[in-house]
Amino acid sequence: MIYDFYYIFFKDFINYNKLFNFSAEEIFIILKVIIHNFRLTMNLSKKKKRNIIKIIKNRIKKKYIIEQLYGNKCHICGEFDTKIHLRTFDFSHFNSKKKKIDASSLFDTKSCSEIVKTLKDEVGAYICSNCHSVFDMEYLELINEIYDDKELIEKIKTDYHKIKMKFTAISDKMINNVKDPLKKTINITGNYKNYLFAIYYLSNQGIDITKKSIANYLGVDYDAVKSFFLRHRNFLEKYINFPYGNPTIYSLKIKGLKLISEIEYFINFYQTFQLEECINCNFNVRKKCIANSSNQCSHPIIKN
Numbered sequence: 001m002i003y004d005f006y007y008i009f010f011k012d013f014i015n016y017n018k019l020f021n022f023s024a025e026e027i028f029i030i031l032k033v034i035i036h037n038f039r040l041t042m043n044l045s046k047k048k049k050r051n052i053i054k055i056i057k058n059r060i061k062k063k064y065i066i067e068q069l070y071g072n073k074c075h076i077c078g079e080f081d082t083k084i085h086l087r088t089f090d091f092s093h094f095n096s097k098k099k100k101i102d103a104s105s106l107f108d109t110k111s112c113s114e115i116v117k118t119l120k121d122e123v124g125a126y127i128c129s130n131c132h133s134v135f136d137m138e139y140l141e142l143i144n145e146i147y148d149d150k151e152l153i154e155k156i157k158t159d160y161h162k163i164k165m166k167f168t169a170i171s172d173k174m175i176n177n178v179k180d181p182l183k184k185t186i187n188i189t190g191n192y193k194n195y196l197f198a199i200y201y202l203s204n205q206g207i208d209i210t211k212k213s214i215a216n217y218l219g220v221d222y223d224a225v226k227s228f229f230l231r232h233r234n235f236l237e238k239y240i241n242f243p244y245g246n247p248t249i250y251s252l253k254i255k256g257l258k259l260i261s262e263i264e265y266f267i268n269f270y271q272t273f274q275l276e277e278c279i280n281c282n283f284n285v286r287k288k289c290i291a292n293s294s295n296q297c298s299h300p301i302i303k304n
């Protein structure tokens, strides 16, 4: 099995059944929260955190693309599914000699719809690595010389032709289903989560939610809150009511409450995520952040 550090730890988020009910901005906020609350990533540098978020987003893109194009199983063997075996899915060129690009190189910079357009031109399909290894067998022409066993030769040839028959390259029609659920429409900066939680906390305490009370709660200047509300009003208005008044007294909308409850769910999930020590290493995972250490455990076992 191909080892994928990121998929192992973040598969619960990648596979979250309500994931695409969130906007791209909300997914980004929740991912940031996860990285800041998960023991293995919380102490990493900003750069590493950003990089991990990008990698998780790439996994989400890959899963989304495969499911939109082919459903959740390998369309050839039907054995491997995208939820448990995402990391075994490869983009396989129909003719590997005509390969111009490596599919995985597209994910960092392109959106889902751009990726599938490029892959359509490459002529190929996402299939599981088992099917891929049979289909990409370079020595098929030499098979009679490699093996003596006639039955085995026949079996290999039959497997190869079965895959070739079922192999469905990405087509124009298929890519119509692929949208861009991770493409942000506004640039998210600043700490949105802290603002939403401040408002949530104040309303729970029965305190009037004003710029002043938010500033007190967050321990920042009134002007900082004022400027945040000015710069991000379009975004905040989705979650918070902005009634007229002096001072303006804000309140959370249902959508804001829902987002906070999802954020709380993932904070709790990743703060209590149980890991066991790797059988191959003596690193004490309870006391240190293993991902931040040079002798980090490379084979963690997940308890649940």
Ligand SMILES: [Zn+2]
Binding pocket: 074, 075, 076, 077, 078, 079, 080, 127, 128, 129, 130, 131, 132
């Ligand atoms: Zn397969």
